[in-house]
Every structure is written in C-alpha cells, then in structure tokens.
Amino acid sequence: MDVRAYNRGAWDREVERANEWTVPVSAEQIEAARRDVWEVLLTNTKPVPREWFPDLKGSDVLCLASGGGQQAPLFAAAGARVTVFDNSPKQLAQDRMVAERDGLELQTIEGDMADLSRFADESFDFIFHPCSNLFVPDVRPVWREAFRVLRQGGVMLAGFLNPVLFIFDLEMAEKGTLEVRHALPYSDVTSLTEEERARRIETGAPLEFGHTLTDQIGGQIDAGFVINGFYEDRHGDQDSVGRYTPTLMATRAFKP
Secondary structure: OOHHHHHHHHHHHHHHOOOHHHOOOOHHHHHHHHOOOOOOEOOOOOEOOHHHOOOOOOOEEEEEOOOOOOOHHHHHHOOOEEEEEEOOHHHHHHHHHHHHHHOOOEEEEEOOOOOOOOOOOOOEEEEEEOOOHHHOOOOHHHHHHHHHHEEEEEEEEEEEEOHHHHHEOHHHHHOOOOOEOOOOOEEOOOOOOHHHHHHHHHHOOOOOEEOOHHHHOHHHHHHOOEEEEEEEEOOOOOOOHHHOOOOEEEEEEEOO
16 A cells, blocks of 8 residues: 555644644744744653754754644744655644744655655755654665765754554553564554454554664664664553553764
8 A cells, every 4th residue: 555645644634633743832932942942852751852952043954754833843943944844734734834823934845754855965954853754664764865865964863662562462552451462573554454454544543663673773873873862751651561661762863
C-alpha cells in the first residue's frame, strides 16, 4: 500500500481530532519566544535542554516532519529563518495559521521526510526532527538526506521511540498486559494480521513502524553524524511499558 499517502490523510484527520501534537502554540508563547523565553519537545514530556540548541538568530532552520504549529513558529519568533517540511497539509496549515496570526515569516513545504531532493546540499544550519520517523518504513534515508542538507558544523536534534514498545501485542498492552509477540523491526503493514491491520485502518490511525536502534542511532552515525547528546523520556503514567523502561529517546548530533 501507499504508506505515505495513507499517513498523509491519517495526520490530516488527527488535526481534525485535535490530537495534542496538532495544537498550535498560543500568541502568548510567541511573544515570550521573541524575548528568548521558550521551550520545545522532541519526545513527550521533557523539554529539550537549551544548551542543545545553536544560536537561532539569523540561522536557516529545517523543521523536519515537524508540522503542527508547535516548534517552527517559536524558532521563527526567536529569530530563525524557518522551513517546515511535513507530509500533512493540515499540519502545515497550523504553522501558517500561527505565522499569519502573529506576523511571523516561515515557509511550509509538503513532502516525504525521506526525500529532501528539493533542497540543495548544505542548505540548513539546524534540523529539528521530533518523534515522527515511526511513520516511515525505512528511517535510514531520513538520516542520509538530513546529513546532506545540513551545513558543516550544523546540528540535528532528533526524537524517536524506544523499539521495545513494538515487541508487545498492542491491544493487550492497551489493557495493561504485556505479552511479547512481534520481532523487530516492526511494521503495521507486515507484522499484523490482515484483520488487525483492517481494524487499525478503520480507526483512521496512522500506520507505524518500529525501527531498531541500529537504524535509529547507528543510522545517524553511518550517515556521517557525530552524536554528542542523548536522553530518554516516557509517554506517561498510563503507558504500561513506561512503568518498566523509558519509551522515548532523543539525540543531539552534528555534521563535522
């Protein structure tokens, strides 16, 4: 199936449902960001350490698969030249809404996070890539393309899921029972039965893919990045797996 087309529609529906990752920042948050008072999330609950960020003033920033009006407008208010690249038209519309509301300049482009061919080599100083690569079947092209479009000395911040989440039976985990069922790497397309996949599609939920750490972390290194920051996070108290282990990870990497 055409995963990208399906997930485009699925995330458009998430905007209509007011999913927490589609709700734009407020005008008050933008005003604070203009005074250099701001914070953003790469994962779920832990704000990214401010020391992880380069100087944003006058820098060229790519918010990669980062639509929704949450991070890009804050970076623009802090003085960056921002491009938002996302698969969902309605997520991008959230960024444009904030820009129009608060007098910000930013560019929004629809596309596949694994294909940045519309950008020249070394176009950006900073890439912000929150937890979103679980929605593509292969994450390694994402890292290779990010490395290509980043300038030497540039920084990439990335968030992603702990792949251990995907080894359990999802329906049972939602009921609080952890039963190991799936091998990694995981795919909603191939790891589920036809009936289970049909039920997931019927809900309109995005299709997900559980990438190994070899691909998430090793893939960044193989693309040429040097990783010099790392932390873990959890989804929250209601997450059955999160009672036992962190369920999200974040990396800071730079292009030598």
